[in-house]
Amino acid sequence: MKRIPISRCASQLLAPSPLPRRPLCPYAAAKHARRSIVPHSHRVQARFQSTVAVPDEGDLELEMAAHSGPASTSHSRSEPLPLESLPSPHPSAAERSTRLHALRSRLSLPTRFPLQALARTLVHPSADANPAFNNASLSILGRQLLGYYMTEWLLCTYPRLPMDVIFAAIEAYIGPKALATVASEWGIEAAEEPGGEIDSGLLQFKRIRTGDDLPAALRRQAPWKWNVTTTHKIMTTDEFGSEDAPPSPHALEKTPVPSEEAAQAFVRALIGALHVHLGSPLVKRFFRDHFLSRHLDISTLFDFRTPTRDLSHLCAREGFESPVARLISETGRLSRHPVFIVGVYSGRDKLGEGAGSSLDEARVRAAAAALKAWYLYKPAEVTVPSSMEGALDTSTWRPNYVDCGEVIV
Amino acid sequence: MSTTCKALLRACPLQRQQPSLLPLTQCRHESSTRRHRKLLALPEAPSYTRRSTAPTLVFNPPSSAPNVYHTPSKFLPKEDKRLRLYAAAQQHAHKVAHSRQTSPIAAPGTPLHTGSHLPPRPSASLPAPVREPYEKKYHLTESDVQEIRRLRKQDPNTWTRVKLAEKFGCSQFFVGMVAKNVKKAERVEKEHRASRKKWGNRKRLAKEDRERRKALWGRDA
Known part of the structure; x- marks a missing residue:
C-alpha cells in the first residue's frame, strides 16, 4: 500500500471544482485534484470502509436549479425549485447564517475557516444521504484524530495505566456521552426536522419518532466472540475497547438516530474539518483547549x-x-x-x-x-510524539517512559 | 503532656450530686486565671514557629490521607529526577532537625515530627504490624503431603482444614490445595445455603449491604 500524506488524504472531503455548490477552501485549493483515495492506515480500513465514492452529478443539477439566484436565472431555463426539496441547507446559505458566525467566533476559530465547512459538519448522514454534503467522512477523520491525540497523551502522561483503565479514560474524555456534552456546551441546537429551508447553524439529523425503537444499526450487537481478549480490544475494535466495532457513519444514511449520536458526529466532524482546512497544529491546540482541559480523576476508574x-x-x-x-x-x-x-x-x-x-x-x-x-505514576517531563510532527528542531524531544505492563495475577 | 492533663482534671472536679449531710468544708481549686493560663501554655508546634524575623509562610495542612497521585519514592524509576530531589530534601530536613531545638510535642515518634509532604525519616521506628509477618517455610515433604491427604480422606469431619493446618504448620489454603474434599465442600455449602434460607429480610439485606460495601474497598481507596 502506498502511503500518502495526511493532508492530501483528506482532499476527498472537498467536492471537485466543477461543482457549483461547493465553494473552495483556499487552504485546500492547491491540493485540489480528483484522485482515488487510499486509506492511510490499516486500522481505518479495518474499522470502517471509509472510502465512499462520491457519485457523479446526478441530483446536483437539481440542487443547482434550486438555488440559482437572480443572477443565474438567465442561464437556467427551468423554474427555481423550492428550498424544501433539498435534504439539507444549501452551502451558500452558510454565509448568511448568524448562528454559524456566532459559533465560529465562540470557538475562537480563525476567519479563514470557511463557514461552508462548518455548516457541513452540522449535517448528519441521516439528514442528507449524499456523502459530498454530509459529515460522514469528516467524522471518520475526526474520530481517528481524536483517538490518536487522546491515546498518545494518556500513554505518555500515565505510562503505567492498565489497559482497562486506559479504555475507560478514553471513553470518559472523548466517548459519545462526553462529545455530546461538549456539543451542548458549545451551544449547538438541533433542528426539529432537517431540510433545505432550515438555518445552516442548526444540527441536522433525522430524529427517532416517539415510541419507536432504536434502529438495528445502533442496537447493541452480540460480540463476535464471547471471550473477548484485551488484544482483540486493542487491535480490532474502536478506541474505547468495545466488544464490537461501531457502525460506520455511512451506514446511518436515512436511519433515524438519537440526538447524542448526531452531536458526537458533529464534534468529530469539526475536528476533521479543522484538520483539513487549518492543519494539525491548530487541531492540537483545539484539542488541548476543549478536551484535555476537562478534568477527570483517573484514580476513580480503578x-x-x-x-x-x-x-x-x-x-x-x-x-x-x-x-x-x-x-x-x-x-x-x-x-x-x-x-x-x-x-x-x-x-x-x-x-x-x-x-x-x-x-x-x-x-x-x-x-x-x-x-x-x-x-498513576507520571513522568516529570512528557513530550508527546505528535508535538514533533514536522518540527525541524527535534532537540527538545525526550524519549517517553515505557513500562513493562500491569500486574497479572 | 501527661502532667498538664492531670492538672486540668484536678482543676474541674466532678460536682457532687447528692447534698450530703456533712458540714460544708472549704476546698480550694486551681481555678484562678493565672494558674489556668500557666497550665495551658503549651509550646507551639514547630510548623507554626517562625524561624526568623523576616515574613514567612506558615504551611500547616490538616492531616489527610496521602494523595495517590504522589508516587512514593520506591515506585519511581531509577532515572527519575524526583529521586534526587527527595533525597536532598530529606537530608536538609535531617540537618535542620538536628540543629534546631524541637518542642517536646514534636519529638521523634509523634505525628508532628515529620512534615506531611516529606517521606518519613529512615531513623524513625516503624509502627507495629497488623498481623505478625511470616516467612514461607516450604518445610513439608512429599510424605507429609501424603499423610495430609490420607487423614483428610479418612475422616474429613475430624481432620478439617484448620486442624490439619495446625498439625503440619502450614496454611489452610495449602491444605485445601493438596487435599481437596469435594463431597465435604458440597455438604457444607448445602448446610450454609439452608441456614441462609432461614434468614429474615433484615438480616439478608444487612449481609448484602455488607458485601456491597466490601466491593467498594478496592474501588474508592
Whole structure:
C-alpha cells in the first residue's frame, strides 16, 4: 500500500471544482485534484470502509436549479425549485447564517475557516444521504484524530495505566456521552426536522419518532466472540475497547438516530474539518483547549478485586521487599465506630495508606492506594510524539517512559 | 503532656450530686486565671514557629490521607529526577532537625515530627504490624503431603482444614490445595445455603449491604 500524506488524504472531503455548490477552501485549493483515495492506515480500513465514492452529478443539477439566484436565472431555463426539496441547507446559505458566525467566533476559530465547512459538519448522514454534503467522512477523520491525540497523551502522561483503565479514560474524555456534552456546551441546537429551508447553524439529523425503537444499526450487537481478549480490544475494535466495532457513519444514511449520536458526529466532524482546512497544529491546540482541559480523576476508574494479592505480586516482580501492613493509628477500637489507619510498608518505605472501620478494611484500602500510586505514576517531563510532527528542531524531544505492563495475577 | 492533663482534671472536679449531710468544708481549686493560663501554655508546634524575623509562610495542612497521585519514592524509576530531589530534601530536613531545638510535642515518634509532604525519616521506628509477618517455610515433604491427604480422606469431619493446618504448620489454603474434599465442600455449602434460607429480610439485606460495601474497598481507596 502506498502511503500518502495526511493532508492530501483528506482532499476527498472537498467536492471537485466543477461543482457549483461547493465553494473552495483556499487552504485546500492547491491540493485540489480528483484522485482515488487510499486509506492511510490499516486500522481505518479495518474499522470502517471509509472510502465512499462520491457519485457523479446526478441530483446536483437539481440542487443547482434550486438555488440559482437572480443572477443565474438567465442561464437556467427551468423554474427555481423550492428550498424544501433539498435534504439539507444549501452551502451558500452558510454565509448568511448568524448562528454559524456566532459559533465560529465562540470557538475562537480563525476567519479563514470557511463557514461552508462548518455548516457541513452540522449535517448528519441521516439528514442528507449524499456523502459530498454530509459529515460522514469528516467524522471518520475526526474520530481517528481524536483517538490518536487522546491515546498518545494518556500513554505518555500515565505510562503505567492498565489497559482497562486506559479504555475507560478514553471513553470518559472523548466517548459519545462526553462529545455530546461538549456539543451542548458549545451551544449547538438541533433542528426539529432537517431540510433545505432550515438555518445552516442548526444540527441536522433525522430524529427517532416517539415510541419507536432504536434502529438495528445502533442496537447493541452480540460480540463476535464471547471471550473477548484485551488484544482483540486493542487491535480490532474502536478506541474505547468495545466488544464490537461501531457502525460506520455511512451506514446511518436515512436511519433515524438519537440526538447524542448526531452531536458526537458533529464534534468529530469539526475536528476533521479543522484538520483539513487549518492543519494539525491548530487541531492540537483545539484539542488541548476543549478536551484535555476537562478534568477527570483517573484514580476513580480503578476497581481492584484482590488488592493485597496484586500488591505482593507487584513487589515480587519489581524486587521490593514483600509488603507489610502496619497500624499507624487507631481510635475507638472497642466502640461502635472505630477508625483504623493502616499503612502498607515495603521495607522502610511507606507505599500507601488507608483508613477503615475494621483492620481488614483499612489493610485492603491501603493496598489499593499503594497499587493506585504505582499505576498513576507520571513522568516529570512528557513530550508527546505528535508535538514533533514536522518540527525541524527535534532537540527538545525526550524519549517517553515505557513500562513493562500491569500486574497479572 | 501527661502532667498538664492531670492538672486540668484536678482543676474541674466532678460536682457532687447528692447534698450530703456533712458540714460544708472549704476546698480550694486551681481555678484562678493565672494558674489556668500557666497550665495551658503549651509550646507551639514547630510548623507554626517562625524561624526568623523576616515574613514567612506558615504551611500547616490538616492531616489527610496521602494523595495517590504522589508516587512514593520506591515506585519511581531509577532515572527519575524526583529521586534526587527527595533525597536532598530529606537530608536538609535531617540537618535542620538536628540543629534546631524541637518542642517536646514534636519529638521523634509523634505525628508532628515529620512534615506531611516529606517521606518519613529512615531513623524513625516503624509502627507495629497488623498481623505478625511470616516467612514461607516450604518445610513439608512429599510424605507429609501424603499423610495430609490420607487423614483428610479418612475422616474429613475430624481432620478439617484448620486442624490439619495446625498439625503440619502450614496454611489452610495449602491444605485445601493438596487435599481437596469435594463431597465435604458440597455438604457444607448445602448446610450454609439452608441456614441462609432461614434468614429474615433484615438480616439478608444487612449481609448484602455488607458485601456491597466490601466491593467498594478496592474501588474508592
